[in-house]
Amino acid sequence: MDLIKKFNKQEFIEGLKAAKGIAIAFIPFGFALGLIANSYNVNAVISSAMTFIIYSGASQVLLYKIFESSNFDIFSAVFAAAMLNFRYVLINIPMYKALNGYDRKSKSLVGVMFTDETVAFLALKKNKSLSFAFGVNLLGYLSFSLSSVFGVLLGNYVPLIIINSMKFVLYGTFLSLLISSLIMDIKNLKIVLIALGLKLIFMFIYPFNLIPQSLQIVLILTLTSLIYAIISVRRDVK
Structure with a gap:
């Protein structure tokens, strides 16, 4: 595996040093995410495992919200998180090409740790070595x-009223994703309006409002993608 064969200790250390700013920025969000886990009645071990395995704050707060529902199902939770993280497939494509010359296993291992912030950071750097990106x-x-x-550990000793006040992280996370998406392309506003319209239907119109919340999330994500795809195809045909 090239990550081992072509590993450059100096470039790896340079990557660690260069990422200090990103690491510092991640601390308060990671801490807040762990702190609110208790308020959603998520087991400490499960919450910690989710952080290491999923490594996506947006998906984790979404799953917290789904798990809080008494009638959630595993399929809906996994599908909703996968749809939310699908953007990483597109984000990783340019980085995958930039790391040309390395085997797939090495690029995949480094790639699973990419985030919006690290991809943006690495895109501006001239150093495109795998060791630097790994650092x-x-x-x-x-x-x-x-x-x-x-x-998560400290959450056991913090008053519940303080933890509940930090649930704004849930809304702030998705709001930041929404704003970033609109900044990149204002046409994405159509997607937002479609999703909003579908959400209102599932909230107030019978019998759609009887559908479990976790399944609603899956349906809204799927239908929004389908409707927008149909609109885009018709526009291109014209």
């Missing part, structure tokens, strides 16, 4: 994951 990604990963675990 940047690893420090960000450890910073976020360990601070989240610390938040």
